Amino acid sequence: MLSLWRIIKFSFEDIARNFSLSAMTVLILVLMLLSVNTLVAVRLLTDEAIANIKDQIDVSVYFHPEATAEELAAAKNYVESFPEVRDLIFLSREQTLEKFRAAYEDNEKVMSSLGELGDNPLGATLIIKTREPSDYEKIITALSVPEYEGIIESKTFGDTQTTIDKVHTITGQVERFTLFLTSLFAVIAFVIVFNTVRVAIYTQRIEISIKKLVGASNWFVRGPYLMESLIFSILSVGITLVAIYFSTRLLDPFVAAMFAKPHLLTDYLLSHILELAGLQLAAVLLLTAATSTLAMRRYLRV
Amino acid sequence: MVEGDGNLFSMIRLQGVSKQYAENSVGLSNIHLAIEAGEFVSVVGQSGTGKTTLVKLLIAEEQPTSGRIEVGGWDISRLPRRDVPVLRRQIGVIFQDFKLLPKKTVAENIAFALEVAGETRARIRRVIPQVLDIVGIGEKHERYPHQLSGGEQQRVAIARALVHRPKILVADEPTGNLDAINTHEIIEILKKINSFGTTVLLVTHNREIVNHLAKRVITLLNGAVVADEVKGKYRLS
Numbered sequence: 001m002l003s004l005w006r007i008i009k010f011s012f013e014d015i016a017r018n019f020s021l022s023a024m025t026v027l028i029l030v031l032m033l034l035s036v037n038t039l040v041a042v043r044l045l046t047d048e049a050i051a052n053i054k055d056q057i058d059v060s061v062y063f064h065p066e067a068t069a070e071e072l073a074a075a076k077n078y079v080e081s082f083p084e085v086r087d088l089i090f091l092s093r094e095q096t097l098e099k100f101r102a103a104y105e106d107n108e109k110v111m112s113s114l115g116e117l118g119d120n121p122l123g124a125t126l127i128i129k130t131r132e133p134s135d136y137e138k139i140i141t142a143l144s145v146p147e148y149e150g151i152i153e154s155k156t157f158g159d160t161q162t163t164i165d166k167v168h169t170i171t172g173q174v175e176r177f178t179l180f181l182t183s184l185f186a187v188i189a190f191v192i193v194f195n196t197v198r199v200a201i202y203t204q205r206i207e208i209s210i211k212k213l214v215g216a217s218n219w220f221v222r223g224p225y226l227m228e229s230l231i232f233s234i235l236s237v238g239i240t241l242v243a244i245y246f247s248t249r250l251l252d253p254f255v256a257a258m259f260a261k262p263h264l265l266t267d268y269l270l271s272h273i274l275e276l277a278g279l280q281l282a283a284v285l286l287l288t289a290a291t292s293t294l295a296m297r298r299y300l301r302v
Numbered sequence: 303m304v305e306g307d308g309n310l311f312s313m314i315r316l317q318g319v320s321k322q323y324a325e326n327s328v329g330l331s332n333i334h335l336a337i338e339a340g341e342f343v344s345v346v347g348q349s350g351t352g353k354t355t356l357v358k359l360l361i362a363e364e365q366p367t368s369g370r371i372e373v374g375g376w377d378i379s380r381l382p383r384r385d386v387p388v389l390r391r392q393i394g395v396i397f398q399d400f401k402l403l404p405k406k407t408v409a410e411n412i413a414f415a416l417e418v419a420g421e422t423r424a425r426i427r428r429v430i431p432q433v434l435d436i437v438g439i440g441e442k443h444e445r446y447p448h449q450l451s452g453g454e455q456q457r458v459a460i461a462r463a464l465v466h467r468p469k470i471l472v473a474d475e476p477t478g479n480l481d482a483i484n485t486h487e488i489i490e491i492l493k494k495i496n497s498f499g500t501t502v503l504l505v506t507h508n509r510e511i512v513n514h515l516a517k518r519v520i521t522l523l524n525g526a527v528v529a530d531e532v533k534g535k536y537r538l539s
């Protein structure tokens with residue numbers, strides 16, 4: 001206990017003595033952590049975006065114009081009987097036409113050819129929403145039986161899959177870039193921590209030789225450098241979390257414009273604070289402690 | 303016992319010890335020595351004959367290329383690193399260049415040696431005046447090294463070497479930087495420490511000291527022992 005206290009004292013003395021190097025070490029660790037947290041935020045936003053898109057997916061079943069009311073009702077009841085179905089909208093032939101008109105209002109070509117046909121060429125439509133995106137396949141398969149094949153003109157999935165793929169492509173690129181940035185910062189952090197310990201050992205070479213001469217336990221010679229790693233790690237994680245908190249507060253209004261959640265980032269940060277702090281502290285500590293051990297092995301022969 | 307040169311457990315025993323630094327750099331070659339508890343031994347020899355090498359081997363700063371070194375019956379020839387601190391607390395060492403921390407006071411310099419050995423604050427407070435008293439510098443405990451004469455600085459170094467009550471005190475040319483009066487005072491302190499029962503190994507160049515001491519003298523030449531006399535004189539020119 002006494003020894004631990006003295007080692008903490010020694011390491012603070014050393015940090016003060018090499019203050020600019022120590023500050024630089026903390027700065028680069030903070031930069032590294034900021035880019036890690038950017039990665040976390042990108043992941044979070046990606047998940048949110050995809051959840052949103054999935055929510056908009058529906059299957060539209062277009063019936064033949066000739067399908068009778070009984071046939072339509074039977075098909076509707078059949079689909080309704082599936083527990084996976086969350087929502088079901090039935091559009092009559094007239095409603096379908098209206099919707100079609102609304103969608104192609106500005107497209108003269110389509111409108112004029114629709115006019116030429118005179119009669120309503122469209123059949124009724126069934127719009128199905130399921131609880132899970134994976135359930136769509138099941139519904140589609142269930143409708144692909146001879147009984148219903150006859151009255152169904154076509155089934156569409158929408159092109160949400162393409163949208164999801166697009167989101168993944170974009171966020172994938174952002175993630176790769178951030179990952180690259182993180183590794184870059186990690187490498188720089190390694191070099192800087194290594195150098196900080198090297199300089200500390202150099203400036204303290206007389207103390208170290210005296211420590212050894214008078215029979216200091218190895219823990220007293222090496223302990224302060226490991227303690228410095230711990231101090232740097234705690235400081236950098238602390239500073240990062242504070243910076244992240246203010247950034248999320250700043251970014252939340254912009255995120256809220258995209259998703260209907262006013263404090264998406266801040267809420268996530270606050271609800272995962274222990275996890276985020278713990279994991280990052282462990283990772284940074286591992287990096288700095290391993291680096292200073294390496295530097296000590298190289299420059300500090302006990 | 304077969305050994306003819308001393309008791310079963312000599313305080314220091316070297317058997318066929320050699321230290322080769324590099325291809326053509328011999329530190330010591332095939333040294334046999336036994337120093338008993340309570341002895342005061344001077345080691346003399348020209349520059350580069352292996353005196354400091356002997357000191358480094360004794361405090362396990364270097365390992366012998368061959369041979370066996372024992373301190374108090376403990377074989378330290380291949381001492382693992384974690385055991386080095388244990389040895390260093392049993393052998394106090396002083397050097398020509400005092401090795402004091404310039405930004406610490408006399409008392410802090412001595413406290414430092416105790417702190418890094420994990421001693422309690424109460425014990426540190428008790429030991430500092432004791433060792434300062436032995437070297438007679440107690441009233442200057444709040445001075446910084448640069449406020450002391452060379453002789454006083456060496457006394458502080460001796461006080462620091464005594465904090466763990468070592469069985470052996472090794473002094474590698476402790477008076478090399480001092481004038482005649484200070485040299486005399488340091489030697490008197492070493493004799494005093496020896497009189498308490500501590501084994502003293504004094505490496506020196508100084509003819510007057512050796513002749514005045516009239517104690518055992520070991521003479522080294524090119525890494526070998528060329529003379530070992532119970533009441534020796536400084537024989538080299």
Ligand SMILES: Nc1ncnc2c1ncn2[C@@H]1O[C@H](COP(=O)(O)OP(=O)(O)O)[C@@H](O)[C@H]1O
Pocket residue numbers: 323324327328329347348349350351352353354355356
């Ligand atoms: N670290 C070292 N590396 C190589 N040679 C050394 C080293 N230390 C001492 N020597 C050599 O060993 C010999 C004895 O040196 P040393 O023990 O310092 O002598 P002394 O203390 O008697 O002046 C010298 O020739 C010296 O050059």
Ligand SMILES: [Mg+2]
Pocket residue numbers: 353354355
């Ligand atoms: Mg020497």
